[in-house]
Amino acid sequence: MPAAALSPEIVSKYEPVIGLEVHVQLLTATKAFCGCANRFGSAPNTNVCPVCLGLPGALPVLNERAVEFATLAALAINCEVRERSIFARKNYFYPDLPKGYQISQYDKPIAEHGWIDVPTADGETKRIGITRLHMEEDAGKSLHDGFSDSATRTYLDLNRCGTPLIEIVSEPDIRTPMEAVEYLTRLKEILLYTAVSDCNMEEGSLRCDANVSVRLKGAPKFGTKAEVKNVNSFRFIRQALEYEIERQIEVIEAGGRVMQETRLWNAAEGRTYSMRSKEQAHDYRYFPEPDLPPLIVSPEFLSTAREKLPELPEARRARMIAEYGVAAKDAQTLTASREFADRFEAAARGARNPRGVANLLLNEVGGRLKALDIEQEQSPVSMAGIVLAADLLDEGKISSKQLKQLFDVCFEKGEDFPAVYEREKPEQITDSSAIEAMIDEVIAANPKQVEQYRAGKKTVAGFFVGQVMRASKGQANPALLNELVAKKLEG
Ligand SMILES: [Zn+2]
Numbered sequence: 001m002p003a004a005a006l007s008p009e010i011v012s013k014y015e016p017v018i019g020l021e022v023h024v025q026l027l028t029a030t031k032a033f034c035g036c037a038n039r040f041g042s043a044p045n046t047n048v049c050p051v052c053l054g055l056p057g058a059l060p061v062l063n064e065r066a067v068e069f070a071t072l073a074a075l076a077i078n079c080e081v082r083e084r085s086i087f088a089r090k091n092y093f094y095p096d097l098p099k100g101y102q103i104s105q106y107d108k109p110i111a112e113h114g115w116i117d118v119p120t121a122d123g124e125t126k127r128i129g130i131t132r133l134h135m136e137e138d139a140g141k142s143l144h145d146g147f148s149d150s151a152t153r154t155y156l157d158l159n160r161c162g163t164p165l166i167e168i169v170s171e172p173d174i175r176t177p178m179e180a181v182e183y184l185t186r187l188k189e190i191l192l193y194t195a196v197s198d199c200n201m202e203e204g205s206l207r208c209d210a211n212v213s214v215r216l217k218g219a220p221k222f223g224t225k226a227e228v229k230n231v232n233s234f235r236f237i238r239q240a241l242e243y244e245i246e247r248q249i250e251v252i253e254a255g256g257r258v259m260q261e262t263r264l265w266n267a268a269e270g271r272t273y274s275m276r277s278k279e280q281a282h283d284y285r286y287f288p289e290p291d292l293p294p295l296i297v298s299p300e301f302l303s304t305a306r307e308k309l310p311e312l313p314e315a316r317r318a319r320m321i322a323e324y325g326v327a328a329k330d331a332q333t334l335t336a337s338r339e340f341a342d343r344f345e346a347a348a349r350g351a352r353n354p355r356g357v358a359n360l361l362l363n364e365v366g367g368r369l370k371a372l373d374i375e376q377e378q379s380p381v382s383m384a385g386i387v388l389a390a391d392l393l394d395e396g397k398i399s400s401k402q403l404k405q406l407f408d409v410c411f412e413k414g415e416d417f418p419a420v421y422e423r424e425k426p427e428q429i430t431d432s433s434a435i436e437a438m439i440d441e442v443i444a445a446n447p448k449q450v451e452q453y454r455a456g457k458k459t460v461a462g463f464f465v466g467q468v469m470r471a472s473k474g475q476a477n478p479a480l481l482n483e484l485v486a487k488k489l490e491g
Contacts, residue, residue: 006246010253014214016245017222018174022187024166024197025138025205026069032137032164033060033103033292040203044143044157052162054099059291062087066135066164069196070110071297071305073166074133076194076312077187079114081297087135087289096140096156104167106286109134110295116190117314118182128183129171135295138163166196172211172222177241181234184208189313193338201232208237213258214248223248224258228272231265240265244272316341324354330362340376347383356390364389364404368411380410385417392421396479399469402426430477432484435468438476439488442467453489461485 031038034051050058074081088106114130140158147155168187174180188199188206199206208231213223228244231237243265248258263272311319317331320341326334335341344361348354365381381389389406392398398406409420429435442464443450453460464485469476 006250006253011246011249013216014245014249014252015217015219016175016177016241017172017213017215017225018177018180018241019172019211019225020170020174020180020183021209021211022168022170022184023138023207023209024073024168024191024199026066026164026166027195027197028063028065028069028164030063030065031162032063032066032135033162036162038163039159040200040205042159044155045159047159048161053158054097054161060103060289062292062295063164067110067295067297067301068305069164069194070133070135070166071302072194072309073168073191073196074111074114075306075309076190077114077116077130077133077168079111079130079133081111081302082108083297083299084108085110085134085295085297087292087295088286089289090136090284090286092284094139095154096142096158096161098140098158098161102137102139103289103292104136104286105134110297116183116186118179118186120182121178126173126179128173128179131169131171133166133168136165136167137161138165177238177245180210180241181238184234184237186313193310193312195310195338201234204232207232210237210241210244212241212244212248214245214252223252224260226258226260226272227262228265229262229275236265236267239267239270240272243270247272310338313338320345324348324358326355326358330358333362333366334358343383347387351387352391353394356394357387360386360390360393360403364407368407372411380414381407381417385410388421389417396477397428398426399474399476399478401469401474405474427475428477429472429475430480432480435472435476435481435484436488438468438471439464439481439484442471443488450489461489464489 026038028038030036031047031052034049036047036049036052039047051060071081085105086108087103089101090104090106091101093100109132111133112131114133115127116130117125117127120126138160140156140161143155143157144150147153170183174183191197191199191206197205201207210228210231211225212228213225215221215223226244226248228240231240244263251258259274262275264275265272313335316335317328320326320331320334321328334344344358348357351357361383365379365386366376369376369379389398389403393400393403406417406420406424406426409415409424410417413420446464446467449460449463461482465478465481468481468485469478472481
């Protein structure tokens with residue numbers, strides 16, 4: 001870090017101001033303006049045609065599905081969708097952009113004025129504004145490494161040319177690197193729920209650029225910002241912002257001026273590098289795309305999109321807390337993906353005690369999965385198995401100790417719970433006289449605890465239940481045992 005010399009007192013005089021630009025590839029079957037497959041991982045230059053190669057005379061035709069996805073995403077982040085938006089040409093030359101311009105949107109984007117709420121460190125919620133969401137197409141890829149002559153040549157893969165993107169631009173409302181990560185986490189979660197993108201950062205389907213500046217606390221104007229590009233994980237975004245904030249403070253403290261420029265994050269070295277001084281917007285010579293008419297999102301199209309909008313993560317968490325009585329932290333885990341939340345709810349609705357299902361899923365099964373470092377999808381215990389286990393526990397047909405043993409068998413043998421339970425159905429002692437005999441023995445052996453109980457310390461009953469359960473090797477019927485212990489101690 002460059003800022004080893006900066007004391008916390010100096011750093012605390014400054015306030016960072018961060019805005020994020022997030023590019024998201026849409027999961028359409030075909031590209032934005034042609035019929036080529038929109039697919040990651042194909043052999044280079046196989047998903048191309050005259051339109052996405054920018055050959056003379058080829059004309060773009062807008063993919064309606066891309067508009068539907070952009071509209072869904074816009075609604076999910078509380079944007080106002082514009083009825084009439086305009087595609088524009090963003091002109092620049094780059095080898096992986098054979099047309100010489102990118103079709104984008106400029107002063108009339110499809111959606112504006114949204115927001116998402118993010119949790120803050122002190123348990124509050126902060127609203128981060130979203131300036132705009134616009135549609136555009138992706139460029140191809142320059143391949144600089146991996147070939148025998150990579151030292152002297154660059155190869156081009158144009159498969160990505162014309163892939164539909166949305167760009168989501170936040171207001172400069174973010175004040176810390178942690179807040180930036182929270183914003184991105186929430187945004188990604190919402191987009192995954194709408195299913196408009198797979199948001200896979202390694203494959204580049206979600207990419208983030210950060211605008212960052214610093215100013216003295218209380219200063220009325222923003223400082224000069226730098227744009228940090230090429231950051232492909234949330235961890236790196238946090239590191240890049242931390243680095244950049246300290247770098248800028250150091251420049252100012254040394255009496256210099258922060259330059260407006262684009263900087264690249266180098267993860268291996270943990271620092272940003274100046275790439276080029278920032279082009280001004282007019283350098284792109286934006287003008288309306290003459291080959292595409294204005295995009296009209298009719299009220300009917302919009303209301304259809306609204307109907308397709310799923311319940312979003314925040315609302316779903318609130319409902320699950322109210323409906324099933326699960327803790328906030330558990331609700332967070334249960335809603336981590338829409339698919340997981342769907343499976344939990346489908347199972348929990350049929351269970352006697354949904355909260356018990358959540359508990360077994362997250363703790364008993366979740367703990368074992370974590371210990372083995374495997375994913376939920378690879379769990380030997382199905383949701384139906386968890387529901388059966390929760391019901392048996394709830395009905396007092398097995399003790400929690402027996403349940404743990406059965407789950408152990410499931411994980412050892414890779415078998416689901418119902419099969420293991422049928423085979424190893426634990427013996428239960430439901431004969432009251434047998435249980436009473438065991439209770440009598442424990443009572444006789446522990447006169448001090450009996451005295452405590454009779455003096456009013458009712459919680460001691462748990463001690464006797466535990467002792468008898470141990471004596472019965474976990475086989476005493478728990479409900480019956482509880483009842484008989486209370487009866488004996490009162491008597
Ligand atoms: Zn094409």
